[in-house]
Amino acid sequence: MEIDYSNIKVIGFDADDTLWVNETYFRDAEAEFGKLLSQFETINQIDQELFKMELKNLPLYGYGIKGFVLSMVEMALEISNNTVSNNTIKAILDIGKDMINKPVELLDGVESVLKTLSESYRLIVITKGDLLDQERKLKQSGLLDYFHHIEVVSDKKEENYSNLLNHLDIKPSEFLMVGNSLKSDVLPLIHIKAQAIHVPFHTTWVHEQVTAQETNGKAYKTVQKLSDLLQFLK
Amino acid sequence: MEIDYSNIKVIGFDADDTLWVNETYFRDAEAEFGKLLSQFETINQIDQELFKMELKNLPLYGYGIKGFVLSMVEMALEISNNTVSNNTIKAILDIGKDMINKPVELLDGVESVLKTLSESYRLIVITKGDLLDQERKLKQSGLLDYFHHIEVVSDKKEENYSNLLNHLDIKPSEFLMVGNSLKSDVLPLIHIKAQAIHVPFHTTWVHEQVTAQETNGKAYKTVQKLSDLLQFLK
Secondary structure (H helix, E strand, O other): OOOOOOOOOEEEEOOEOOOEOOHHHHHHHHHHHHHHOOOOOOHHHHHHHHHHHHHHHHHHHOOOHHHHHHHHHHHHHHHOOOOOOHHHHHHHHHHHHHHHHOOOOEOOOHHHHHHHHHOOOEEEEEEEOOHHHHHHHHHHHOOHHHOOEEEEEOOOOHHHHHHHHHHOOOOHHHEEEEEOOHHHHHHHHHHOOOEEEEOOOOOOOHHHOOOHHHHOOOOOEEOOOHHHHHHOOO | OOOOOOOOOEEEEOOEOOOEOOHHHHHHHHHHHHHHOOOOOOHHHHHHHHHHHHHHHHHHHOOOHHHHHHHHHHHHHHHOOOOOOHHHHHHHHHHHHHHHHOOOOEOOOHHHHHHHHHOOOEEEEEEEOOHHHHHHHHHHHOOHHHOOEEEEEOOOOHHHHHHHHHHOOOOHHHEEEEEOOHHHHHHHHHHOOOEEEEOOOOOOOHHHOOOHHHHOOOOOEEOOOHHHHHHOOO
């Protein structure tokens, strides 16, 4: 099926793992967390339990590093049966601070793609996670000038997108979202009759994964890297 | 000096401690934290050290409950010389979860004031803190319908206000901010030539306090409760 992008006037970009590296740092943090607690459980078990704890706390803490760190601390207490050392707790807090302090590492070709597209489209950023972290990363990225609007949202469900497009006076038929998460950046847009292009990142958080059934028959394109966008949009 | 509000078209409201109770919960949490660690230090000393820790971590964690909890955990390790029990760490995490789960308690007269003012002005909310927490409180508050726009900002400095007013196409001369913090809700507005009305809450976080010198000669009104606004604005 050929997809027609000729109506598109506004392109929304996800930020984490679409414009810059992010999930890799969470994977690294989980590996470090596993090592810190390896005396209590297998790395695999720790990984699974931490994921469950994150999901359990998600309604309270939302997305982002601070909630992740709080979940790691809680999991350390639980998995050690309340015998984890203060030094390990301190090490967990430090993992979080290191994550927050990571320099922004742009993905390949991001800047030139944005530069080209910004000549023909209004570009916006729609990202979830911690407001302060995302603002800091955007500032550090040097990409701010390419965007007409930045929106940090608490979640990326259909309702969040509908409200935002409505608020920004953008018709769904004129909007294209670009991002690495089928669950957050692609499917909700198809459901509200906007368009989406999927640019997978090499690693995806389990929580963001979707089943083949959910994507079946949905009209979106997948490209391997951001610069492939320029084949359809210019 | 009489202040003229006849140009005002848009009124911005702070949320925490202006529309609903907030700081009280932080004070309660600090008292509980002090009790948990009272074997290590005097309550007064714990209070002061926690405040220092919060300030130190503010550039990393920003405002909000999650950063506050992370600072409490770090302070517990430090003040106990790494001898604090796992049970105490767990109790600190629970203080945070309780704070997040607190029901929204509107301040006196808020709803009727908003109802009246919304008939003559565009009302917006400008609040800092955690995006998810603030969205949840706004939803729970039942006040959403009175507001044209909600903005959760990472800080409330002149620059944040200027950018926001610019983005929303509001002239500073037509904007009035209402809030409980001189530092965050009043002085930055006066500095960018907008207006502000101060509605003090009975308790103010030390970080939000300002000196007499900073307020000297600044043209803003202080009222005792939100409903007093209706004396000047209708």
